[in-house]
Amino acid sequence: MKKTKYDSWFRKAAQKYNVSESLLKGIAKAESNFNAKSVSSAGAMGVMQLMPATAKSLGVTDPYDAGQNIMGGAKCISQKLKEFNGDERMALAAYNAGSGAVKRYGGIPSYCKSYVNKVQSYKKAYETAGAV
Structure with missing residues (x-):
């Protein structure tokens, strides 16, 4: 996969929050296809599709600023990885549906698996393309 115009932000965020740069790019690709102006039907915003309350709790003051949004998304997935003891699949489900949903379900909710x-x-x- 080709490089993105936000590679420097993905690199900084990965280093700061000790998460895989390719994981951050995978989230951004799935969430918004790297569109900083993206808004979901649920109200999630920006490259990493942060919900307004989540963005605020992560210190993101402008969710449409790609750098802030990527740093916020990296902080969020870092927190989820810690919460779920490094289990990437569980952390991603929590990123997508919220930690509460994952805990209530006792694992990855069926609606999060895809x-x-x-x-x-x-x-x-x-990772395979060596793009990171």
């Missing part, structure tokens, strides 16, 4: 698989597929493609 999202988790898609992100991991993109992540692998970025």
Whole structure:
């Protein structure tokens, strides 16, 4: 997969929050296809599709600023990875549906499985292509 115009932000965020750059790119590809102006039907915003309350809690003051949004998304997935003891699939499900939903379900909710698989597929493609 080709490089993105936000590669420097993905690199900075990956280093700051100790997460895989290819994982961050996989999330961004699945969430918004790297569109900083993207808004979901649920109200999630920007490259990493942060919900307004989540963005605020992560210190993101302008969710449409790609750098802030990527840093916020990296912080969020870093927190989810810690919460779920490094289990990437569970962390991705929590990123997508919220930690509460994952805990209530006792694992990855069925409605999150395609999202988790898609992100991991993109992540692998970025790793394999040597784009990161």
